[in-house]
Amino acid sequence: MNKATFRIWRSDGTTGKFVDYETEVSEGMVVLDAIHQIQAAQANDLACRWNCKAGKCGSCSAEVNGMPKLMCMTRLNDLPLDKPVTVEPIKAFPLLKDLVTDVSWNFRVKKKIKPFKPRAPDAPDGTWRMAQEDIDRVQEFRKCIECFLCQDVCHVLRDHQLHEQFIGPRFLVHVAALEMHPLDTENRLPELKDAQGIGYCNITKCCTKVCPEHITITDNAIIPLKERVVDEFYDPLAKLLRKLKPMTNDAPAGVKR
Amino acid sequence: MAEYPIIEHDVLVIGAGGAGLRAAIEASATGVSVGLVCKSLLGKAHTVMAEGGIAAALANVDDRDNWKVHFSDTMRGGQYLNNWRMAELHAQEAPARVRELEAWGAVFDRTSDGRILQRNFGGHRYPRLAHVGDRTGLEMIRTLQDHGIHQGIDVHMECTVVTLLKDGERVAGAFAYEREKGRFKVFKAKSIVLATGGIGRAYKITSNSWEYTGDGHALGYYAGAELIDMEFIQFHPTGMVWPPSVRGILVTEGVRGEGGILTNKDGKRFMFDEIPDAYKAQTADSPEEGWRYCQGDKNARRPPELLTRDHVARCIVREIKAGRGTPHGGVYLDIAWLKDKVPNSVEHIKKKLPSMYHQFKQLADIDITREPMEVGPTTHYIMGGVRVDSDTQMSRVPGLFAAGECAAGINGANRLGGNSLSDLIVFGKRAGEFAAKFAKENSNMRINPDQIEEAARTALAPFERGAKTGASEPGPYPIQQELQEMMQDLVGIVRREDEMVRALEGIQKLWERAKKVGVYGNREYNPGWHTALDLTNLLTSAEAVTRSAIERKESRGAQFREDYLNKDAALGKVNIVLRRAADGSMEVRREPIPQIRPDLQQIIEEMK
Numbered sequence: 001m002n003k004a005t006f007r008i009w010r011s012d013g014t015t016g017k018f019v020d021y022e023t024e025v026s027e028g029m030v031v032l033d034a035i036h037q038i039q040a041a042q043a044n045d046l047a048c049r050w051n052c053k054a055g056k057c058g059s060c061s062a063e064v065n066g067m068p069k070l071m072c073m074t075r076l077n078d079l080p081l082d083k084p085v086t087v088e089p090i091k092a093f094p095l096l097k098d099l100v101t102d103v104s105w106n107f108r109v110k111k112k113i114k115p116f117k118p119r120a121p122d123a124p125d126g127t128w129r130m131a132q133e134d135i136d137r138v139q140e141f142r143k144c145i146e147c148f149l150c151q152d153v154c155h156v157l158r159d160h161q162l163h164e165q166f167i168g169p170r171f172l173v174h175v176a177a178l179e180m181h182p183l184d185t186e187n188r189l190p191e192l193k194d195a196q197g198i199g200y201c202n203i204t205k206c207c208t209k210v211c212p213e214h215i216t217i218t219d220n221a222i223i224p225l226k227e228r229v230v231d232e233f234y235d236p237l238a239k240l241l242r243k244l245k246p247m248t249n250d251a252p253a254g255v256k257r
Numbered sequence: 258m259a260e261y262p263i264i265e266h267d268v269l270v271i272g273a274g275g276a277g278l279r280a281a282i283e284a285s286a287t288g289v290s291v292g293l294v295c296k297s298l299l300g301k302a303h304t305v306m307a308e309g310g311i312a313a314a315l316a317n318v319d320d321r322d323n324w325k326v327h328f329s330d331t332m333r334g335g336q337y338l339n340n341w342r343m344a345e346l347h348a349q350e351a352p353a354r355v356r357e358l359e360a361w362g363a364v365f366d367r368t369s370d371g372r373i374l375q376r377n378f379g380g381h382r383y384p385r386l387a388h389v390g391d392r393t394g395l396e397m398i399r400t401l402q403d404h405g406i407h408q409g410i411d412v413h414m415e416c417t418v419v420t421l422l423k424d425g426e427r428v429a430g431a432f433a434y435e436r437e438k439g440r441f442k443v444f445k446a447k448s449i450v451l452a453t454g455g456i457g458r459a460y461k462i463t464s465n466s467w468e469y470t471g472d473g474h475a476l477g478y479y480a481g482a483e484l485i486d487m488e489f490i491q492f493h494p495t496g497m498v499w500p501p502s503v504r505g506i507l508v509t510e511g512v513r514g515e516g517g518i519l520t521n522k523d524g525k526r527f528m529f530d531e532i533p534d535a536y537k538a539q540t541a542d543s544p545e546e547g548w549r550y551c552q553g554d555k556n557a558r559r560p561p562e563l564l565t566r567d568h569v570a571r572c573i574v575r576e577i578k579a580g581r582g583t584p585h586g587g588v589y590l591d592i593a594w595l596k597d598k599v600p601n602s603v604e605h606i607k608k609k610l611p612s613m614y615h616q617f618k619q620l621a622d623i624d625i626t627r628e629p630m631e632v633g634p635t636t637h638y639i640m641g642g643v644r645v646d647s648d649t650q651m652s653r654v655p656g657l658f659a660a661g662e663c664a665a666g667i668n669g670a671n672r673l674g675g676n677s678l679s680d681l682i683v684f685g686k687r688a689g690e691f692a693a694k695f696a697k698e699n700s701n702m703r704i705n706p707d708q709i710e711e712a713a714r715t716a717l718a719p720f721e722r723g724a725k726t727g728a729s730e731p732g733p734y735p736i737q738q739e740l741q742e743m744m745q746d747l748v749g750i751v752r753r754e755d756e757m758v759r760a761l762e763g764i765q766k767l768w769e770r771a772k773k774v775g776v777y778g779n780r781e782y783n784p785g786w787h788t789a790l791d792l793t794n795l796l797t798s799a800e801a802v803t804r805s806a807i808e809r810k811e812s813r814g815a816q817f818r819e820d821y822l823n824k825d826a827a828l829g830k831v832n833i834v835l836r837r838a839a840d841g842s843m844e845v846r847r848e849p850i851p852q853i854r855p856d857l858q859q860i861i862e863e864m865k
Contacts, residue, residue, distance in 0.1 A: 012781065028500020028621070040734040044785030045778030049297070049464040054616060056395065057301040073619050096437055097782040107299060107406075107414075114405050116362035129371030135364050139389060142396060146300055155610055181362065201803045218529060 002026075004076065007033055007084040008046070013095050019043075025076050031064055031087065032071040037100075041065050047098040055212055058147030062099050063088045068149040068210045103148055108208040109167050113175060118183040125238035135176070139176035141221060143213045144170065150207035152215060156200045166249060167206035169217050176221035179228070189232045198226055260439045260608075261713075266292035266411065267696035268689070269446035271418050272473065272676040274302035275394075275678060276661025277452030278401035279354075279685030282695040283425040284450075285408045292444060294413045294433060296468045300402045303454055303466055304681065307394025308509035309611065310376055310386025311358075311682070312675030313351035317372045319555060322383040323427045328857070329864035331676060333535065334380045334565050335640075336814040336824075337861075338486065339834060340802060341853045342647035343667040346678070347683050354682040355387050363400040365389055373726065377551065379563045380673040382539065382864075384553075391511050391610050391852035397678060416442065418472065419790060420705055420712050421449065421480040426479060428656045429702035432712040436787065439780025441713055443557040445704055447696040450650075450688045451477055451643060451659040456490075456798040458737075458791075460636035461745040464496055464507040470791040471798030472665030477643040478797060482652035484835040486665045487641035487798075488805035489815045491672055492750045494569040494828075496635025498587035503620045505635040508590060509615060510674045512630075513562040516608050517592040519573070520629070521581035527588075528572055536564055538865075548598065567671045567815040570634040574750055575631065587633035593626055602626065634750055635789075638677065640668040640815065641805065644834065650688035658687035658696055670814020723775030733774050733789040736767055740795060743767075748803050751850020753819045757807050764800050771796060800843060805833040807843070808845050 004025045007018045032050055041048045051057040053072045060071040065079060065086050079085055093101040113151050121130045150169040150231050167175075175188050175196070192198045202237045205218045215221070268284040268688060270277045272293035285291040295302065316322040328348035332339055359365065359373065365387050366374040375384045379827050386794050389396045406412075410520025415436040422430040422443075430445040438641050478484055495508040513519075532540050541547040547560025563571065577722030582588055592610070595602040603626040607614050610625070617623040643652050643664035650658045661681050670677065719733075740763075747760040770793040776785045811825035812818045831847040838844040853861075 023427055025499065029502050031622070033502045040732075040738075042853045044732050044734070044776060047784060051301050051468065052306050053466065054306065055619065056392075057297075057305050057466070058611065059297060059301050100782050102436075102437075103298065103648060104414075107412075110403070111406050115403065118360060118362075126360075126510070127372065128359065130364075130367055134368040135367065138364050139366075142389075142399065143392065144292070144566055145305070145395065159334070177807035178362075181364065184362075 004081040007086045009088045010098055011095055013097055029076045030072055031074040031166040032060055032246055047100045061090050061147045061149050068152045070212050075218035092152040092158040105163055109171055114186045114188050116178055116184055117186045119185050128183055134182050136213045138177050138180050139172045140215055144173055149210045153206040153210050166200045173217055176225050189229055193229050258269045261443045263443045263445055265445045266691045268448050269444050270450045272452035272455055272673040273299055275306040275397050275536040275681030276685035278405050279682050280404050280450045280660055281410045282408055283686045283689030285410050287693040289693045289696050291410045293410050296417050296418050298414055299412055300398055305395045307678050308391040309378055309511045309674050310393045311355055311678040312385045313355040315352050317368055318375045319383040325860045327381055329861050330381050332861055334671050334673040339669030340647050340666030341857055347667050350683045351679040358400050361400050361404040363396050378674045379510055380565045386675040391612050419716055421476050422708050424702035427702055429703055436782055447699055448656040448692040451663050452661045453663045455639045457636050459744050459795050459799045461741040462505040463636040464505055467560050472796045475797040478837055481654045483644040485563035485802050485832050486811050487801040489640035489670050491566055491815050492570045492583040492634040492639040493637035494566055494573050494634055495590055495632035498631050498633040499585035508632050512592055516595055517590050519562050519864045520589045521576045522583055527576055532561055558605055565671055571817055583631045585631050589629040590632045591612050591629035595856055616811050640672055649691035650684055658688045658692045658740040660684040677726050681798030719774055725775045733792055734784055741769055742811030744799055751817055751819055752806055757803050760803050763797055768796055801835050804843055804845050808833050
């Protein structure tokens with residue numbers, strides 16, 4: 001049996017250090033398997049979040065050899081095992097213990113975003129009609145498993161710690177999913193511009209790179225939202241046209257406003 | 258005496274998956290104060306794994322469908338051991354619950370005329386499952402979460418309930434610890450809803466995540482509720498088998514719904530070999546007819562790959578045991594063969610089954626559009642659970658409700674795919690509604706400080722034992738692993754009396770060891786400590802399953818006994834019920850199923 005060394009961050013939230021653990025590695029193993037083995041045999045109190053082990057729940061986010069990854073989807077045979085594998089907690093949020101961080105800020109942010117508000121039903125039985133091609137983009141956004149790796153890697157949060165001014169890529173995707181939902185009638189553009197800080201995003205696309213669901217965050221969610229904000233608040237011609245000819249939002253929706 | 262913060266609500270919901278969230282939403286809509294406790298982060302309960310879809314007789318794809326057909330399909334799948342009133346309510350109310358999800362923002366795949374699309378699934382006569390690709394569970398929980406957070410529900414995340422508190426016969430609250438700092442919390446509530454999911458972690462090969470240690474089953478049992486149908490565990494036929502790290506992870510039945518076929522190592526489609534009498538009339542005669550069904554031909558019947566899960570799992574086990582399995586001990590599930598049948602099959606498969614494509618590519622280096630998958634049975638779901646009233650979801654303990662997988666009755670001896678997601682929203686809503694009603698109609702209870710002291714002492718005992726040098730049982734993990742292997746081997750898909758009796762003896766020995774387990778470290782986010790506490794629930798659930806399985810001396814639905822191969826007509830009229838006796842032992846008895854209402858019996862006859 002082969003062995004490999006895992007350099008894991010151990011900390012009580014205040015002081016911390018890396019500790020090396022050696023464990024057996026076998027075919028098809030992922031980083032989370034190694035963590036579990038170490039937890040069971042060498043460090044019963046190693047704190048780590050995980051749940052489904054299949055890349056669907058977004059619980060096991062960490063930084064493996066410096067890259068934000070889901071530990072359950074990171075194969076050991078994709079990593080160089082002749083050196084220690086570094087496993088650290090995600091950096092954009094306060095550390096609680098070892099690999100577990102306090103992600104509660106994300107839940108507070110979501111509550112402040114205007115929820116879904118549908119138009120009146122399209123049919124007498126209270127149901128709506130939507131075409132598949134009109135919801136493909138929204139369905140892409142709703143694949144998000146809230147792993148917060150995109151939040152972790154975004155320099156606005158990670159390095160500049162602007163949590164009070166910027167909601168981060170995850171919630172820009174959430175807003176985009178609502179704004180582009182064919183049935184939704186709310187307008188979230190004013191908050192996007194001001195409290196939610198969409199202007200802080202400067203399209204570096206690190207978020208898109210780390211998303212385990214391959215959601216094209218920057219191109220499909222953030223840039224279109226920026227365009228809508230610009231159209232609404234900064235385009236003098238658009239403002240003039242709006243005054244002369246107001247648009248309505250009746251069903252069935254074409255381009256949402 | 259230590260002072261712990263007391264958090265008061267009218268209704269306390271334990272578990273934040275589909276059922277728990279739906280219950281909390283309904284309760285809070287009536288105006289009562291609701292607390293929601295969950296072991297992991299909000300939105301990450303096991304519901305996210307559900308791939309297939311929500312079964313509801315919307316009749317959007319086949320207008321021959323209606324609640325009566327859904328009801329009959331459910332009863333037939335459950336071998337008529339179901340609580341027929343629950344099956345009736347479920348079939349009738351599922352469509353409204355699905356439309357409600359859409360009103361809350363869910364975005365299901367569409368038909369060509371813009372309505373909710375429905376897909377075929379095992380045991381359902383018509384295409385019935387509302388879905389989003391293969392991630393319907395995620396869609397459901399996210400929709401409920403995003404709606405729920407604006408309803409004024411207090412969510413207590415990463416908080417585990419250790420025991421319920423009682424005032425006389427009624428529940429009064431719950432004693433819990435938070436994972437982050439290990440601090441204890443006391444919840445005071447007039448009614449409690451258990452929505453804690455299943456017991457998969459009692460088995461070695463399972464699709465369940467770490468949370469599923471039978472908490473609600475044990476909490477209910479120790480509070481005086483009855484458990485019913487515990488012998489019926491669904492071993493989903495298609496879990497991954499290789500590499501070892503992913504063994505057990507689910508491969509959705511949706512693959513078979515989209516035309517996936519099962520073959521053994523000789524390339525034979527073995528499901529055609531043995532079609533049960535009860536389903537012969539509804540099952541295709543030839544592979545060609547099966548394929549036409551998957552394409553939507555209303556005159557074709559479904560392929561045998563879409564028979565009920567218990568049957569398919571047994572056929573797979575038969576092939577493997579006979580030596581006709583794959584190199585890694587499974588059978589082949591092949592959807593790549595579609596390239597001979599549809600143009601653009603690669604895109605089609607990636608669109609309908611994106612997360613299966615991703616899962617196999619990432620974890621097993623297999624491209625399902627080109628090669629077959631290796632699959633084998635995995636412990637997936639428990640039909641058994643807390644026994645509840647069909648309309649209100651209340652157990653025999655006043656004020657204690659249960660919904661979702663941890664409650665029992667709707668599925669009988671075997672659950673149809675898609676019926677769990679619909680169960681969550683139908684009975685989650687009812688449990689919330691009636692828990693709120695109970696809270697409004699009943700007075701407050703007293704919290705007994707002695708019960709709290711006892712609970713705290715028991716919870717901290719592993720630390721005290723660990724602190725003593727040379728604790729005889731270092732760490733909980735070996736005990737957990739031995740239980741898992743024992744249940745897998747002795748109380749699995751194929752059961753025998755002598756093996757199950759050995760399992761009972763083994764469980765007793767593990768109980769003794771669990772009482773001596775010691776942990777080290779401190780109380781902050783200490784998974785070793787959490788696992789030590791989980792052992793109580795795991796062992797209780799395992800014992801309940803084993804005792805019930807021994808009592809039911811027949812093979813029916815999900816239970817297959819080598820020593821009792823056939824159905825026993827007398828046992829087909831009873832459920833196995835468990836209750837905690839006064840001396841603390843687990844009392845097992847048979848209880849006759851109430852006579853079914855004549856109009857419902859007639860529906861079943863008509864649909865045969």
